[in-house]
Amino acid sequence: MESFFVRYRNLLVLLAILLAQIIGLAMQVRHTDSGRNTLDPQDAAGVRLLRLWADMVVTPPERAFHASRLGVAGLWQNYIDLRHTREQNQDLQKTIDRLRLEQASLLEDAKQGERLQALMDFQQKYIYKTQAAQAIGTSGSDSSRVFYIDKGADYKLERDMAVITPDGIVGKVRDVFPHSAQVLAINDQTSGAGVILMTTRIRGILRGNAAGRPQIVGILKDERIQPGEKVLTAGGDLIFPRGLPVGVVEKVVMDPDRDGFIDVIVASAAHLNRLDEVLVITSTEPRFPAEQQQDMATSEMLKGGQAAAIAEAIKEQKKASEVMAERLPGLTDPNAPAQAPAAAAAPGSARPGQSATPAAVVPPPAPKLLHAQHPDRFTPGAGLPQGVPAPAPATQEKKPTPKAALKPESKTGLKPESKTGLKPVSKPETKSVQKTNPPPVHTEGKTQP
Amino acid sequence: MSLLGADYRRDMGVHSYPVLVYALTTLAALVLQAWLPRLLLGYTWFDLPLVVTVYFALARRNPIQGTLMGAGMGLFEDALTHHAIGANGIAKTVAGFLAGSMGVRIDVENHTIRMMVTFVLSLLSSVIYFSIYHVLLGLNLEWNWVTELMKAVVNSLIAMVLFPLLDRTQIRD
Numbered sequence: 339m340e341s342f343f344v345r346y347r348n349l350l351v352l353l354a355i356l357l358a359q360i361i362g363l364a365m366q367v368r369h370t371d372s373g374r375n376t377l378d379p380q381d382a383a384g385v386r387l388l389r390l391w392a393d394m395v396v397t398p399p400e401r402a403f404h405a406s407r408l409g410v411a412g413l414w415q416n417y418i419d420l421r422h423t424r425e426q427n428q429d430l431q432k433t434i435d436r437l438r439l440e441q442a443s444l445l446e447d448a449k450q451g452e453r454l455q456a457l458m459d460f461q462q463k464y465i466y467k468t469q470a471a472q473a474i475g476t477s478g479s480d481s482s483r484v485f486y487i488d489k490g491a492d493y494k495l496e497r498d499m500a501v502i503t504p505d506g507i508v509g510k511v512r513d514v515f516p517h518s519a520q521v522l523a524i525n526d527q528t529s530g531a532g533v534i535l536m537t538t539r540i541r542g543i544l545r546g547n548a549a550g551r552p553q554i555v556g557i558l559k560d561e562r563i564q565p566g567e568k569v570l571t572a573g574g575d576l577i578f579p580r581g582l583p584v585g586v587v588e589k590v591v592m593d594p595d596r597d598g599f600i601d602v603i604v605a606s607a608a609h610l611n612r613l614d615e616v617l618v619i620t621s622t623e624p625r626f627p628a629e630q631q632q633d634m635a636t637s638e639m640l641k642g643g644q645a646a647a648i649a650e651a652i653k654e655q656k657k658a659s660e661v662m663a664e665r666l667p668g669l670t671d672p673n674a675p676a677q678a679p680a681a682a683a684a685p686g687s688a689r690p691g692q693s694a695t696p697a698a699v700v701p702p703p704a705p706k707l708l709h710a711q712h713p714d715r716f717t718p719g720a721g722l723p724q725g726v727p728a729p730a731p732a733t734q735e736k737k738p739t740p741k742a743a744l745k746p747e748s749k750t751g752l753k754p755e756s757k758t759g760l761k762p763v764s765k766p767e768t769k770s771v772q773k774t775n776p777p778p779v780h781t782e783g784k785t786q787p
Numbered sequence: 788m789s790l791l792g793a794d795y796r797r798d799m800g801v802h803s804y805p806v807l808v809y810a811l812t813t814l815a816a817l818v819l820q821a822w823l824p825r826l827l828l829g830y831t832w833f834d835l836p837l838v839v840t841v842y843f844a845l846a847r848r849n850p851i852q853g854t855l856m857g858a859g860m861g862l863f864e865d866a867l868t869h870h871a872i873g874a875n876g877i878a879k880t881v882a883g884f885l886a887g888s889m890g891v892r893i894d895v896e897n898h899t900i901r902m903m904v905t906f907v908l909s910l911l912s913s914v915i916y917f918s919i920y921h922v923l924l925g926l927n928l929e930w931n932w933v934t935e936l937m938k939a940v941v942n943s944l945i946a947m948v949l950f951p952l953l954d955r956t957q958i959r960d
Contacts, residue, residue: 348850352884355858356877360923363873367924375925377871385872392866399818407826478820479875480831481928482868486821512869522869527929548929550829611829 377528381513390515393486397518400475401488409439450614457615460504466579467621468502469493473613474518483526483546484509487616490518498577500619506583506607507531507571508616519618523610524584525552532572533584535602538562541572544584544604552585552610554602555593563590569604579622583607802846808956812839813856817863832934833941836860837912840879841905842950844886845895846957853890857883871924878915882908898947905946909939 343350366385368378381389454470461468471487489495491514499511501521509523510531522529525546533544533554540563542554554569567587573580585604593599816835824831840860844853861879865872886908893900913935920928 348854348884348888351851352854352880355854355880359858359862359873359876359880363871363877363919363924366871366873367926374927377926388862388866388872392863395814395863396818396821396867399814400822403818403822473825475821476824476829476831477868478817478824478831478864479868479870480829480934481930482870484869485825520869526869528869548931549934 386513389513389520393515393518393520396475397486397515400486404472404474404488453615456504457617461617464617466619467623468617469495469620470615470617471495471519472615473521480550481527483523483529483550483610484512484520485523485613487519487521487618488517489618490515492517494620495519495618496620500578500582501616502578502582502619503608503613503616505609506585507578508608508610508613510577511618521616525550525606525610530575531578531584532575533569533604534572535563535587536568536570538567541574542602544569547601547603550610551588552604552606554604555599557600557602559592559598559600563587563600563602565589569602579619801848802954802957804843804846804953804956804958808953809843812843812953813860817860817867820864821867832937833945834909834912834938835945836864837879837882837909838905838942838946838949840883841886841908842901842946842953844883845890845901845904846953848887848890848895850884850887853883853885853887854880855883857881857886874916874919874924877919878912881915882912885911898950901950902943902947906939906943909942910935913938 366378366382367375370376457470461470469489471489471493473485474488475486477484487501495511495514497511497514501508501510507524509521509526509529511519512522513520523546524531524544527546527548529545531544532541534541535554538560540557540560542557544552544554547553557563565587569584569587571578571580571582571584585606585608588603588605591601591603593601813836816839820833820835823833823835837860840853840857843856844850847853857879858876860883861874861876862872864879865875868875886904889904893904895901913930917928917930920926
């Protein structure tokens, strides 16, 4: 027995390790209701721990590499190319190397400054809250289009946050570590983003193909889709805000798996293979600059003031209409005796020049025309032909015009009696108004008092 | 008889390295595999962990060591992706085991043979990787055989440069 284990030790070790890994794989795959297998989108605790360890091992060197990329590159180049010449021209070469490094470093700093400036400009103008981050590493596999950024949970990054650049969308945060995060690019086969073609308004799902090119899948064959058409995010995936640029249609190919369907190859707007700085959308709550916020606050205040003024005006109008309702009996004859309602109930019983007070049971009489203060030829009853006598002003003078009756009080405010309707307008007051405003009569363009 | 011959060659040709070389080489391979694609515009037509695994498995002529190193490297690579952990591990485990097994039967000092072994094991590793996805897991993962072929060629070229450099770190009696 012992000789068996010794003799087949190598194979047994191989089988044991393979078996352990196969079991581990089986625990990560889930069988869906649709009959297909899929990877568990949320890693198990053990798997996540492995990823965290790998990230902890790889990220610090990557960060160091990224910070001193030029230095490492220069050292490598100098070691390979200039090892022998440096011995011969040591002093001169040191000076040249130092100057070259400084120049390249300054140039790179300047380029990086320009990029960061553009990024900051975009970040400040962008309506959503974003967090700038730098891409520091990749998965190292062309079948897994993910990359790592130097911001993680310490910057409040969360899973499924959108990652963009000023040029277009890049991907989404797939996993967050304490000081870094893993971003799934849009050209990965397992990614998915809702997109819409800008001109034809055709919607689809964007994902990567085997060559790492983003493509829109599941679209019925449509002649209208032409190369060059812009592709935007549709906003339906709850990850990417609507209207962000994705790219342009590069070409349309037939779906090899399904007849009648096409795949739209998209040239990504963001340079997915040369990402340096990216923005992570940390909040989709609209964020406005201070100036716009001040304008909005002012607008709100003005709106509030206008609303208050309108409410005040409505209140005044209501009050005036109430007063007018109280005053309407005055249109007929404020001097009518109190027993008049019984007589007024019978039609034609009212005396000429006096209007009867409407009884409560009698339907309200037809509105009576008021005499205009300045009648012209369009005024009913005033536009008579020449020679025809104008209506007798004597009867009109006895009737107080509502305007004349209301005008002084609307300016000075209502008395308590008027509000309650307990006391009618006094007769002398009405008369004085009539005297001051006698109705004029128009004849052939001349106004006669 | 052949076993005796293999033992003889193994006893005569097993190379050993400082622990620091093991640690730094494997770590560098993993870190560079994750970092270099950024400089190469996303082209990942190389697999440094596989090259390092093949080198040490061939040099040590020990299948168990090759198996363990391949498993570790592959699992680490899987952990950096968003795919299932284990697919790369299995592929590189097999590659490491085969490299270690071949090391006792071939002349590992010959650069051409080592390049060819690297080329074949790269292709085999890719085939195993995609087979695991398609057959074992039943997942849909597209692949391009041209890319895998290019990766095998680039791995062989890297091996041609890297192996002599690593040979210089051997502990010599």
